[in-house]
Amino acid sequence: MKIPSFTLSRQVAVIGPEIEKAIAQVIASGQFVLGSSVQQFETDVAQVVGSPHAIGVANGSDALYLALMALGIGPGDEVITTPFTFFATAGSILRTGAKPVFTDIQLDTFNMDPDLALARVTPRTRAMLPVHLFGLMADMSSLSRFTGPIVEDAAQAIGANVDGRAAGTMGAMGCFSFFPTKNLGAFGDAGLVTTNDVDLASRLKVLRVHGAQKKYYHETLGINSRLDALQAAILSVKVPYLAAWTERRIQLAERYTKGLLDLGMKEVIPPYVPKGYRHVFHQYTIRADQRDALQAALKEAGIGSTVYYPTSLHLQPVFAELGYGPSDFPNSEKAESSVLSLPMFPELEDHEVDRVIEAVGNFYGYHA
Numbered sequence: 001m002k003i004p005s006f007t008l009s010r011q012v013a014v015i016g017p018e019i020e021k022a023i024a025q026v027i028a029s030g031q032f033v034l035g036s037s038v039q040q041f042e043t044d045v046a047q048v049v050g051s052p053h054a055i056g057v058a059n060g061s062d063a064l065y066l067a068l069m070a071l072g073i074g075p076g077d078e079v080i081t082t083p084f085t086f087f088a089t090a091g092s093i094l095r096t097g098a099k100p101v102f103t104d105i106q107l108d109t110f111n112m113d114p115d116l117a118l119a120r121v122t123p124r125t126r127a128m129l130p131v132h133l134f135g136l137m138a139d140m141s142s143l144s145r146f147t148g149p150i151v152e153d154a155a156q157a158i159g160a161n162v163d164g165r166a167a168g169t170m171g172a173m174g175c176f177s178f179f180p181t182k183n184l185g186a187f188g189d190a191g192l193v194t195t196n197d198v199d200l201a202s203r204l205k206v207l208r209v210h211g212a213q214k215k216y217y218h219e220t221l222g223i224n225s226r227l228d229a230l231q232a233a234i235l236s237v238k239v240p241y242l243a244a245w246t247e248r249r250i251q252l253a254e255r256y257t258k259g260l261l262d263l264g265m266k267e268v269i270p271p272y273v274p275k276g277y278r279h280v281f282h283q284y285t286i287r288a289d290q291r292d293a294l295q296a297a298l299k300e301a302g303i304g305s306t307v308y309y310p311t312s313l314h315l316q317p318v319f320a321e322l323g324y325g326p327s328d329f330p331n332s333e334k335a336e337s338s339v340l341s342l343p344m345f346p347e348l349e350d351h352e353v354d355r356v357i358e359a360v361g362n363f364y365g366y367h368a
């Protein structure tokens, strides 16, 4: 039996009929863009995250771009971010015309190192854009020594918190993605921005509809980034399940970590969860010696795994003009060559986790 690194089919087998009903309702309503199902989903997420304002947008990449636009960030400005993330984080900065300034991560959390980030602040720095990677929040309280706005890339971190303070509520804005593989996933693209600030909220609502507060009257340049009503309705069906799915992810992660540590391997380092943090395990990502050979051995054993992310952003051709080179961010480069995300989704079974642990142990010659 194969163990996929991710699958939606087990989830669809349970909630498929409910989703089909929600889709039928949207079709009957005839309202496919924004409208009442989007408003309902915005209210749902505001509640889940604990944020007064939630603005649905087309995808997580636009959520980031619109957040930076709402701050008025553009050419001549600098935004500090991490090189160890999905492309869209830094891509959103480039889309505004501003300059992404990369700063290294902490190897144990894979998140932005606050001291290094603060050392990169210049008079041009207009914002910081930390990522809560794999579902673990960045060190927001240290980062908040920065006096400017912090935009949280919370794409992978819905439900995460630190000392009870939730992802998407600690910065000026929180940006979420509901890409199908996310902890809360649509059946297509969807995204959302949360904020505590009523002015930013109203700016975001205007920016997502071509900068028009009143229809066909455009005061500022916005974009078309409206949340699709079908996606919103599908997501609202899933919201009541999210808490239990997240708990299950955490349980599975604990099983992985205990099993891997019990084997006494020095070649594998399980994910680190600092005290006070609720990691929601969008990914369960280990650091492993001979990562590529381990991945090949797992594949041979019918076990899927994924490398997030194989190339740090400062080494991507699209950012070449920024002038970064190899060894600029040693921790990010160490991470890219050692990380491996093991199967993780709420419907994964305990015995499947045990098989993955066994296969990892077998590769290095450790047995329970």
Ligand SMILES: Cc1ncc(COP(=O)(O)O)c(C=O)c1O
Pocket: 059, 060, 061, 062, 085, 086, 088, 089, 131, 153, 155, 156, 176, 177, 178, 179, 189, 190, 191
């Ligand atoms: C960290 C991070 N930022 C941004 C995004 C972009 O979100 P989307 O794919 O919804 O545009 C994603 C997800 O793909 C992500 O993982």
